[in-house]
Amino acid sequence: MAKFSVKKIEKNVNKVVCNGDDTHPITYYSLDGAEEIVCRYCSCLFTKKNVKGAEKYVG
Numbered sequence: 001m002a003k004f005s006v007k008k009i010e011k012n013v014n015k016v017v018c019n020g021d022d023t024h025p026i027t028y029y030s031l032d033g034a035e036e037i038v039c040r041y042c043s044c045l046f047t048k049k050n051v052k053g054a055e056k057y058v059g
């Protein structure tokens with residue numbers, strides 16, 4: 001199982017892509033107004049909130 005990670009996304013981002021560092025197929029997620037979303041494969045959290053230790057998301 002991939003390690004859990006947290007990625008900080010910019011406020012204006014409405015779509016993220018995750019492949020769990022090549023541990024699962026490329027998957028697109030639409031935030032659709034939500035402030036955060038969790039990848040269903042690797043449990044990576046994409047959030048617009050300030051979370052300690054979050055890496056910056058580069059789309």
Ligand SMILES: [Zn+2]
Nearest residue numbers: 018020039042
């Ligand atoms: Zn993922």
